[in-house]
Amino acid sequence: GAVVSQHPSWVICKSGTSVKIECRSLDFQATTMFWYRQFPKKSLMLMATSNEGSKATYEQGVEKDKFLINHASLTLSTLTVTSAHPEDSSFYICSADPLAGGINEQFFGPGTRLTVL
Amino acid sequence: ELKVEQNPLFLSMQEGKNYTIYCNYSTTSDRLYWYRQDPGKSLESLFVLLSNGAVKQEGRLMASLDTKARLSTLHITAAVHDLSATYFCAVIFNNNDMRFGAGTRLTVKP
Numbered sequence: 001g002a003v004v005s006q007h008p009s010w011v012i013c014k015s016g017t018s019v020k021i022e023c024r025s026l027d028f029q030a031t032t033m034f035w036y037r038q039f040p041k042k043s044l045m046l047m048a049t050s051n052e053g054s055k056a057t058y059e060q061g062v063e064k065d066k067f068l069i070n071h072a073s074l075t076l077s078t079l080t081v082t083s084a085h086p087e088d089s090s091f092y093i094c095s096a097d098p099l100a101g102g103i104n105e106q107f108f109g110p111g112t113r114l115t116v117l
Numbered sequence: 118e119l120k121v122e123q124n125p126l127f128l129s130m131q132e133g134k135n136y137t138i139y140c141n142y143s144t145t146s147d148r149l150y151w152y153r154q155d156p157g158k159s160l161e162s163l164f165v166l167l168s169n170g171a172v173k174q175e176g177r178l179m180a181s182l183d184t185k186a187r188l189s190t191l192h193i194t195a196a197v198h199d200l201s202a203t204y205f206c207a208v209i210f211n212n213n214d215m216r217f218g219a220g221t222r223l224t225v226k227p
Contacts, residue, residue, distance in 0.1 A: 041222070042219075043205065043217045043218065043219045043220050044160075044205070044217045046215065091157075093160070105162075105165070106215070108152075108159045108162075110159045111157075111158065111159040113157070
């Protein structure tokens with residue numbers, strides 16, 4: 001089946017540092033990848049849609065300069081949280097769509113728990 | 118406005134009982150998904166429902182879709198402790214906008 005990995009699975013960092021999270025589709029190519037954040041006991045909030053070879057599309061209210069997304073290849077997208085602060089602490093989940101055009105079946109990564117001290 | 122509403126948000130039930138989780142959505146949808154999430158874990162896909170009247174079953178879980186009522190249900194039959202988790206429905210609008218419900222936290226007690 002379609003497998004999506006995320007790395008790291010958890011990270012603790014100091015306030016002001018930057019953190020990079022990787023999302024990889026292991027056995028398929030993903031034209032589109034999605035980044036979500038989830039606060040404790042809450043639903044998933046879409047942050048941005050990442051398309052290979054083009055700029056990411058950010059949802060309203062998401063700072064593109066703070067959450068840098070790079071979709072470098074058809075199997076890798078990265079989310080960099082720049083100058084992280086405690087309020088950025090959250091569970092970040094990526095998903096990958098193996099088909100082009102619209103949203104099709106999404107396969108979710110295992111998530112990355114970010115804690116900013 | 119594109120909205121997806123789930124209820125109940127919290128559900129505590131005893132083993133062996135039946136219950137239904139509801140997912141309403143605001144406008145015409147292309148597809149509807151049900152996911153399960155265990156604490157600290159990512160989402161596990163349970164069902165995808167594509168058309169009016171679609172019904173899918175896996176073990177003690179059965180999902181259905183009524184596109185006219187804009188309603189999907191996730192029915193739990195004879196609940197067991199292993200089903201304790203948070204269940205999300207997610208709806209795709211306009212083929213490119215996926216919205217999640219708030220989630221239903223299910224606790225099955227012995």
